[in-house]
Amino acid sequence: MSEERAPVPRLGQEPRGTYLRNTWYVAGWASDLGTQPQQRTFLEEPVALFRDAAGVAQAITGRCPHRFAPLGHGTVVDGALMCPYHGLRFSGAGVCVHNPHPGGQLPDANLQVYPLVERHALLWIWMGDAAKADASLIPDFSWLSDPKWEAVRGVTVAEGHYELYSDNILDLSHANFVHPALVASAFTEGERKFWQNGSSVFAEYIRLNDHLSVGISAVMGTEGRRQDFYGLVQWHAPAVLYFDFRAGDPGTPREECTLLPSLHAFTPETPDTTHYFWATARDYKLGDAEFTAAMRGALEFAFEQEDMPIIRDSHRLMRGADFWDLRPVILGGDGGGVRARRMLQRLIDREREASAAA
Amino acid sequence: MSEERAPVPRLGQEPRGTYLRNTWYVAGWASDLGTQPQQRTFLEEPVALFRDAAGVAQAITGRCPHRFAPLGHGTVVDGALMCPYHGLRFSGAGVCVHNPHPGGQLPDANLQVYPLVERHALLWIWMGDAAKADASLIPDFSWLSDPKWEAVRGVTVAEGHYELYSDNILDLSHANFVHPALVASAFTEGERKFWQNGSSVFAEYIRLNDHLSVGISAVMGTEGRRQDFYGLVQWHAPAVLYFDFRAGDPGTPREECTLLPSLHAFTPETPDTTHYFWATARDYKLGDAEFTAAMRGALEFAFEQEDMPIIRDSHRLMRGADFWDLRPVILGGDGGGVRARRMLQRLIDREREASAAA
Amino acid sequence: MSEERAPVPRLGQEPRGTYLRNTWYVAGWASDLGTQPQQRTFLEEPVALFRDAAGVAQAITGRCPHRFAPLGHGTVVDGALMCPYHGLRFSGAGVCVHNPHPGGQLPDANLQVYPLVERHALLWIWMGDAAKADASLIPDFSWLSDPKWEAVRGVTVAEGHYELYSDNILDLSHANFVHPALVASAFTEGERKFWQNGSSVFAEYIRLNDHLSVGISAVMGTEGRRQDFYGLVQWHAPAVLYFDFRAGDPGTPREECTLLPSLHAFTPETPDTTHYFWATARDYKLGDAEFTAAMRGALEFAFEQEDMPIIRDSHRLMRGADFWDLRPVILGGDGGGVRARRMLQRLIDREREASAAA
Structure with missing residues (x-):
């Protein structure tokens, strides 16, 4: 979460298509995202959607950095998204906040965080440079x-x-x-x-x-x-x-x-x-x-x-x-x-x- | 339809297989082609089969040159094959004969025409050079x-x-x-x-x-x-x-x-x-x-x-x-x-x- | 079957994966292989499993060298595996022992033979160099x-x-x-x-x-x-x-x-x-x-x-x-x-x- 952390790499494979990235895409109907997370693919990237402890919708890479399980098939525990495979938990900021295993050291894994805005009954996701995400660009619905x-x-x-x-x-x-x-x-x-x-x-x-x-x-x-x-x-x-x-x-x-x-x-x-x-x-x-x-x-x-x-x-x-x-x-x-x-x-x-x- | 028109290009992708082209292939049972057109793929090429106003079986490219819809899923109107997507109509000669939209200009689109002969209860199609299509080469059944x-x-x-x-x-x-x-x-x-x-x-x-x-x-x-x-x-x-x-x-x-x-x-x-x-x-x-x-x-x-x-x-x-x-x-x-x-x-x-x- | 026969070629396509070959893999539960042969794929290679006249489990290439039919879909006749397509019969030694067609000449086709051992209720198959197959390496179950x-x-x-x-x-x-x-x-x-x-x-x-x-x-x-x-x-x-x-x-x-x-x-x-x-x-x-x-x-x-x-x-x-x-x-x-x-x-x-x- 520090300013100096290395840029988060994308998933390592070149996408087959070309996409506009610095823009808002619809990620879902807001009311369809309840306590159960969702696993989606947008622009060929796996994305996990979930609501944190405050009920705020979050979007992070939908692939655990440990063993590549779909995080969106996990559950939310204490506001963090728990991997369904070995139980690592990730916050909406994309960092591992809990390791349930002996020692409990938190791995230094920063998941891609996708700006996500709930507006007009929809969830809007920004698949590009987070620094450029400007919610005022969301069209009026x-x-x-x-x-x-x-x-x-x-x-x-x-x-x-x-x-x-x-x-x-x-x-x-x-x-x-x-x-x-x-x-x-x-x-x-x-x-x-x-x-x-x-x-x-x-x-x-x-x-x-x-x-x-x-x-x-x-x-x-x-x-x-x-x-x-x-x-x-x-x-x-x-x-x-x-x-x-x-x-x-x-x-x-x-x-x-x-x-x-x-x-x-x-x-x-x-x-x-x-x-x-x-x-x-x-x-x-x-x-x-x-x-x-x-x-x-x-x-x-x-x-x-x-x-x-x-x-x-x-x-x-x-x-x-x-x-x-x-x-x-x-x-x-x-x-x-x-x-x-x-x-x-x-x-x-x-x-x-x-x-x-x- | 004029003699000087440019050669009709094939569909733009090289076929994966190699085929004999100047020959007769069976395209269907004649009685199976009624008033409803058929969409088929022969030698990797999409082909639309239909009967014109005189009941003569016709075969043209099964892909609309406008938006690539399957023409064989269309309907026959006034003897021409109407695209199911935006309603352009094509004759058995592969030319657009009706544009239902304002202005009604006919696009200069010549679809591939495949010689088609109804004989021995079968439809025989020629996937090669139309000038060489000789119905006497159809085997006797x-x-x-x-x-x-x-x-x-x-x-x-x-x-x-x-x-x-x-x-x-x-x-x-x-x-x-x-x-x-x-x-x-x-x-x-x-x-x-x-x-x-x-x-x-x-x-x-x-x-x-x-x-x-x-x-x-x-x-x-x-x-x-x-x-x-x-x-x-x-x-x-x-x-x-x-x-x-x-x-x-x-x-x-x-x-x-x-x-x-x-x-x-x-x-x-x-x-x-x-x-x-x-x-x-x-x-x-x-x-x-x-x-x-x-x-x-x-x-x-x-x-x-x-x-x-x-x-x-x-x-x-x-x-x-x-x-x-x-x-x-x-x-x-x-x-x-x-x-x-x-x-x-x-x-x-x-x-x-x-x-x-x- | 002679010592000087040429090395049996693999199936001609490079496998997509890399595998350890000189080792024992489990090929099946021994009791699941009865009188009916089995067609399997191990390490991307088609393998036919069958029991010969003595009831001994055998494993040979699961593709007939004549017309590439799956031998494992055949039947056992006189202890040999009969191809379901044209009836050639192959022994557990991978050689053609019967040709039912006029003349009856046996084609000079040596199928890959995979060492197969029935032990601990399992069938163990060796996908590598048969000369190195050592049953004492099979783990104790x-x-x-x-x-x-x-x-x-x-x-x-x-x-x-x-x-x-x-x-x-x-x-x-x-x-x-x-x-x-x-x-x-x-x-x-x-x-x-x-x-x-x-x-x-x-x-x-x-x-x-x-x-x-x-x-x-x-x-x-x-x-x-x-x-x-x-x-x-x-x-x-x-x-x-x-x-x-x-x-x-x-x-x-x-x-x-x-x-x-x-x-x-x-x-x-x-x-x-x-x-x-x-x-x-x-x-x-x-x-x-x-x-x-x-x-x-x-x-x-x-x-x-x-x-x-x-x-x-x-x-x-x-x-x-x-x-x-x-x-x-x-x-x-x-x-x-x-x-x-x-x-x-x-x-x-x-x-x-x-x-x-x-």
Whole structure:
């Protein structure tokens, strides 16, 4: 813990993928991390998540430096994470604080500590230089923890590169084909616009005076009625997306339409697998459990049974090749995804240059 | 579609195996391809099969050039294959004929088109230079579509290199050991002869005045009676085999014996997996569904539960090594398989030389 | 079989791991090898085990030199192992003794013969130079075949490098954490000592006047009573371990305590998988089937449901890296494992140098 300790080495193997490191990734839903620790892999690194004696969520290397057991399968004792194999205990600062064996000498092992912030009902992890971790950079998803909003949400590990997943949200024109029950033709036939602002990328879909799909109409309570609708996706590097979906009777000012805010956050596990966190909230029918269950079911089906298989299959057909090396045909709907990919590449390049210069 | 368009690039990754390309492979049973397209892998290349508006079977690259989704999981709309992800539609000529998105510009994407011929109840695909595709080279399996014959048939993906599967048919001496219920000692103890004619390889098995197995006797209705039998296997490069099996009362001229014609066609999926198409027909008891079911069951068991596991295990024990590098012991019964392997190697070498010269 | 025959080549591929070859590995429980042969992989080599006409256990290459079928899936005919594919038969001397095909010439194929000794209820296999195989080097586990002792035993294939498994037995301080029902705090809190004698490594655990765990007390019939206990592990290279566990009323001389002898033998299948043979015996309640079943259940649970998962996970987190390259933290309890690893490395190095010099 002293200032002069040697830099903590990474796990010793070069990662297969290239990642943006000095950024916030979603590590989990805060309420899913209780007294039982979690073992995860982020950016190919094993990470153990646990809550210390004060209930503060901590993230350290998920591999014991003694015999390489998964620390995240251990238990918390006196606020420290106890290895499930031989019982060494590590604090959230990554140091061994207890050795239960004769003598009890504490080994000089400093585990990687990952800055972890609990905010907006989520745990946000910083996989880069801890000195640069700035919680004010976490995007605003305050509706996720605001009692005025009731969210349905999910988390799963999805096969496929994480950029294929953020592309999918930025190009909502897929919805007509992949989600026939949930979406009408509006996302393909409406107006759309893509732009960039700072390091964010935006995709906007507008369709006035049209029928929404049976699925969305049911959620919004507008079955059989024409609506204006507005969809705005905001991409935050590397792959955290906010989807602002609004609909209202034709002519309703956009700000007065009914809003369904959504989160789609993608955290790479490996180059071939992705942690997929999603949520959609409403500010009506609060506490209506039956309605909530139906809404969750419809969205879970769309994301896990419709999006994930086609992205998995596309990923497999890429066979590990670089996206651009495959010379993809670019359509108008790729305006968001292509901007996001270029921005992310610039950010990664810049980070690598800075790191090489230092 | 113009004459001057650039040569269509292959999928960008070198295949792991070496294959004969300018030849006909079996792509499927014609009647299995209905209104629903199929996604397949042949020679490591993804291929989409579908029927156009006229019902003509078509084969194009099974990977959308936009976002790499499996086109064979799409649907046919107005005779074109619609991508399941964003709805681009491709004709059997491999060109994009419809873009459902605003503007609707057709991307300049020419997919690989594979010549595909429907003949003898099968779909035959040409994985090489389309200009050289000559349907007259398709071997004659007309009995498969002749109403005088009733065939039982199957298709499966088998683990193991495809040449191990054609070896298996050319060396029927395995039958006594692998198919104890189906075959008596005749295939091992009878006369046998191997020869070559043009690019075909032949293996002949003759056994006079002996008992057939319980299984074959039941199919032929000759339980308990001695028979003469004649087996002739004809191998067509790369791995399409015809098996002419005849039996009759001792002394019956060969031409007058009861014939059971069989197809065994092997199409490489990868170096480790093979599409296995098989059929056996009879010209008696036509329409006898119970007999047909029993015959299908016996053959399916023999090919899928007896041949496939031992070939799979042999393939695994080869651990990816080249067949000849393992210095196999050669027995008399290998006379067909060895000739076929050498012929196939010559044809592949010749094709590569011609391609390098061009 | 003549003296001048060429050296039998190995299977042609370099093994991924490095192994001690001139040593005895456990190949199986002798009574598990009956009339049906067995197909196994030891040190990455396929091995067929069978009993010849005299009932003597034999071990030869488990891959037919003709078409690479797994000989261990064959059957024994006239004391020879018949290939399941084309019926060649091989004797325990590795030579082809019968060719069932026309002509019947015996191919000149000498399979690798592995010296195999049936002793102490086990089959012991020598994976190195047969001329050096000396059965007197087999460690003494005579209690396994002594009617005064009744053993419960098991065998399974465990994921993880075999040295991780022998480390696990040498460092019993894991028991308090991994086997909470079986072990009390004694293994962590007691005295321990590690030493080496010849090429054996010893680990000793002594705890006087303490409570044993509920599990061990139940097996020993000492529930609720304080006991002295003595644990002595003896490691034989490369990974055969004897565990001498004794307990008695406080003050009982060690030799007069109740003894529970155990075997833990690990035979590498691949660098990532290990054949795990275990047994524990008692010399009381002989023939008490209910007690035997309870004892077997408790031990099987401990080894297969508690040890194996954590070793598997640790192995995966090592991601194929060399143990020392990962710079493990060394604790006092590693005194046995580290000695054993160094001894094994010395023995392997010495064997390689001798082989290079020859």
